[in-house]
Amino acid sequence: MANFHHVVIIGAGPAGTVCGYLLQKHGVDCVIVDHATFPREKICGGGLTPKAYGLLQELMPDLRYEYQSVRRFKFMLEGKTISEVDLDNELRMVVRKDFDNELLQQYLSIGGKLVKGSFSRFEEQPDGKILVSLKSGEPLLCDFLVGADGANSQVRRQITGSRSYNTLWMEQYVEKGANEFIFELSKQYKKGYFFSFPSVGKDIVGMGGYYSSPKEIRAQLSKNHIRGNILAVDAPLRGSYIPLETLDSGKKQVILIGDAGGFANKLSYEGLYYAIATGRNAWKAIVEGTDFSITNREIFRNKRKEAWVTDLFYSRFGLWLVRIGAHSPKLIKKAFEKCY
Ligand SMILES: Cc1cc2nc3c(=O)[nH]c(=O)nc-3n(C[C@H](O)[C@H](O)[C@H](O)COP(=O)(O)OP(=O)(O)OC[C@H]3O[C@@H](n4cnc5c(N)ncnc54)[C@H](O)[C@@H]3O)c2cc1C
Numbered sequence: 288m289a290n291f292h293h294v295v296i297i298g299a300g301p302a303g304t305v306c307g308y309l310l311q312k313h314g315v316d317c318v319i320v321d322h323a324t325f326p327r328e329k330i331c332g333g334g335l336t337p338k339a340y341g342l343l344q345e346l347m348p349d350l351r352y353e354y355q356s357v358r359r360f361k362f363m364l365e366g367k368t369i370s371e372v373d374l375d376n377e378l379r380m381v382v383r384k385d386f387d388n389e390l391l392q393q394y395l396s397i398g399g400k401l402v403k404g405s406f407s408r409f410e411e412q413p414d415g416k417i418l419v420s421l422k423s424g425e426p427l428l429c430d431f432l433v434g435a436d437g438a439n440s441q442v443r444r445q446i447t448g449s450r451s452y453n454t455l456w457m458e459q460y461v462e463k464g465a466n467e468f469i470f471e472l473s474k475q476y477k478k479g480y481f482f483s484f485p486s487v488g489k490d491i492v493g494m495g496g497y498y499s500s501p502k503e504i505r506a507q508l509s510k511n512h513i514r515g516n517i518l519a520v521d522a523p524l525r526g527s528y529i530p531l532e533t534l535d536s537g538k539k540q541v542i543l544i545g546d547a548g549g550f551a552n553k554l555s556y557e558g559l560y561y562a563i564a565t566g567r568n569a570w571k572a573i574v575e576g577t578d579f580s581i582t583n584r585e586i587f588r589n590k591r592k593e594a595w596v597t598d599l600f601y602s603r604f605g606l607w608l609v610r611i612g613a614h615s616p617k618l619i620k621k622a623f624e625k626c627y
Contacts, residue, residue, distance in 0.1 A: 293429065295317070320404050332491055350390065357380055369619075374620065435566065438528045443534060443543055454528065455499070456529060459524045462490070469483040478601045479498070545558070550590070
């Protein structure tokens with residue numbers, strides 16, 4: 288017989304743990320299923336913006352995590368430094384392996400349940416319940432299924448019938464050395480950017496955008512000598528997708544959040560804030576008995592705005608405007624702080 292929980296969440300990344308934590312804290316019976324053993328690796332720059340750590344502080348006031356604080360920002364175009372600014376609010380650079388584990392521990396510390404397993408598929412039952420099957424064959428029955436299973440979401444795949452990858456990103460750890468984060472744009476890049484982030488114990492460099500293969504990114508990266516020949520550093524170059532096609536499941540009882548729902552920012556590719564915010568909005572929808580399309584309305588609306596801002600930004604005209612505006616550190620600072 289299948290174990291019953293009011294809510295089954297697939298994925299213990301930031302989206303899933305924030306949603307699970309809020310449900311558990313408010314006495315709602317839920318379980319998180321994840322196929323990884325924590326602490327687990329996650330390919331990510333680990334940059335938490337003020338709006339991301341601000342929201343997290345509000346939702347999980349007891350959460351503590353290690354981070355490197357960074358304020359200095361260097362903006363580069365075609366390999367040349369255009370502007371260097373100091374931001375008013377720090378960015379917090381975390382190591383995802385440790386950060387995600389701290390989030391999970393918060394959920395577990397208030398009695399949250401975790402099942403190790405891999406989601407296989409779900410079936411809507413005649414009585415309105417959802418039957419979730421794990422690859423092990425174990426069945427789980429629930430009123431709500433939350434897909435928080437990241438960029439390769441199987442829950443999303445079952446709904447759409449196809450994968451949705453969009454943008455490919457690659458990064459590698461390098462020796463510690465920088466105290467600023469760098470963004471570089473180039474008209475050769477495919478709607479993306481090169482980045483270099485200082486972090487805890489090591490730095491991270493990488494790039495991404497609308498690339499179809501790691502080979503294309505490797506070729507582009509090998510031309511990039513912003514911090515010396517970064518590919519010479521003895522660390523693997525690892526890749527991952529960031530899906531950007533935002534999807535509402537269209538079913539009240541199946542909710543997609545974080546990367547599974549394609550919620551990362553379409554221009555900056557920031558994903559952590561949206562994982563946290565959609566996790567909160569899923570919790571709200573479940574406890575209030577409201578549709579996720581309502582509790583998450585503002586984010587859905589912003590996604591439509593982001594799509595056309597991104598098209599404009601990466602057009603020839605947009606990049607020309609950036610080139611002109613980027614010489615003003617004040618303007619760069621304002622634009623950056625608006626994005627983050
Ligand atoms: C190179 C790169 C750099 C990035 N840099 C930043 C950055 O600096 N700042 C930022 O804000 N965002 C960044 N992002 C985006 C950010 O990493 C994601 O948006 C964020 O991790 C999404 O969180 P999530 O909880 O939705 O998914 P994830 O963190 O991916 O968690 C999904 C969880 O689901 C589990 N899972 C998956 N499939 C199954 C299954 N079938 N069954 C059971 N469990 C399953 C996984 O094990 C995982 O634990 C970056 C992304 C990339 C690729």
